[in-house]
Amino acid sequence: KAGVTQTPRYLIKTRGQQVTLSCSPISGHRSVSWYQQTPGQGLQFLFEYFSETQRNKGNFPGRFSGRQFSNSRSEMNVSTLELGDSALYLCASSPLIAGGSDTQYFGPGTRLTVL
Amino acid sequence: AQSVTQLDSQVPVFEEAPVELRCNYSSSVSVYLFWYVQYPNQGLQLLLKYLSGSTLVESINGFEAEFNKSQTSFHLRKPSVHISDTAEYFCAVKETSGSRLTFGEGTQLTVNP
Numbered sequence: 001k002a003g004v005t006q007t008p009r010y011l012i013k014t015r016g017q018q019v020t021l022s023c024s025p026i027s028g029h030r031s032v033s034w035y036q037q038t039p040g041q042g043l044q045f046l047f048e049y050f051s052e053t054q055r056n057k058g059n060f061p062g063r064f065s066g067r068q069f070s071n072s073r074s075e076m077n078v079s080t081l082e083l084g085d086s087a088l089y090l091c092a093s094s095p096l097i098a099g100g101s102d103t104q105y106f107g108p109g110t111r112l113t114v115l
Numbered sequence: 116a117q118s119v120t121q122l123d124s125q126v127p128v129f130e131e132a133p134v135e136l137r138c139n140y141s142s143s144v145s146v147y148l149f150w151y152v153q154y155p156n157q158g159l160q161l162l163l164k165y166l167s168g169s170t171l172v173e174s175i176n177g178f179e180a181e182f183n184k185s186q187t188s189f190h191l192r193k194p195s196v197h198i199s200d201t202a203e204y205f206c207a208v209k210e211t212s213g214s215r216l217t218f219g220e221g222t223q224l225t226v227n228p
Contacts, residue, residue: 004158006158031214033216042218042219042221043205043218043221045215045217048214048215050214056215058215090158094214096214104161104216106151106159107158108157108158109157
């Protein structure tokens with residue numbers, strides 16, 4: 001099976017712009033989670049989607065949003081970019097096995113640089 | 116809420132030496148435990164996981180970790196490291212009923228010749 005794919009891999013934006021990142025999960029996986037990785041804050045959970053519904057949300061401002069499509073592909077959007085939004089954004093998919101024992105498989109990430 | 120502490124931010128070792136990367140966690144509910152590895156400019160790869168059963172879990176590339184409930188630890192070990200093991204290693208926990216992974220700060224393992 002193909003792994004989790006994320007596009008684009010690299011992105012440069014300026015403050016105030018908005019950006020959309022895309023994630024295609026492993027075939028058959030229905031849950032998609034997003035994480036932000038920065039040198040200062042480490043890996044932080046953004047949100048999780050399942051069946052086109054946001055099931056869980058981390059502690060990020062409303063400028064960060066996401067959605068999931070019927071084919072399980074997901075996008076996240078960041079509006080009004082700030083310098084501090086520069087990070088590696090990681091997407092993870094899981095099959096969502098009952099009981100929560102499913103494993104999350106990560107994509108290569110999108111490196112966002114805000115100038 | 117859960118928290119994860121990786122006790123060493125950097126671990127330098129020589130090739131073929133043993134290594135232990137330490138991870139402690141805190142949680143008021145039952146959790147699953149994971150170790151992920153991240154190579155430069157790449158995403159996270161699952162190394163091994165503890166869900167239930169035997170407290171000693173192994174990966175295909177020689178790493179092992181032991182779940183110690185009384186000490187709330189999940190240390191990662193390898194008896195003999197290779198140059199190719201140089202990477203950053205992340206310990207993570209997840210509630211058994213949840214979906215969110217909580218990560219430690221990471222340990223940079225550097226294997227020197």
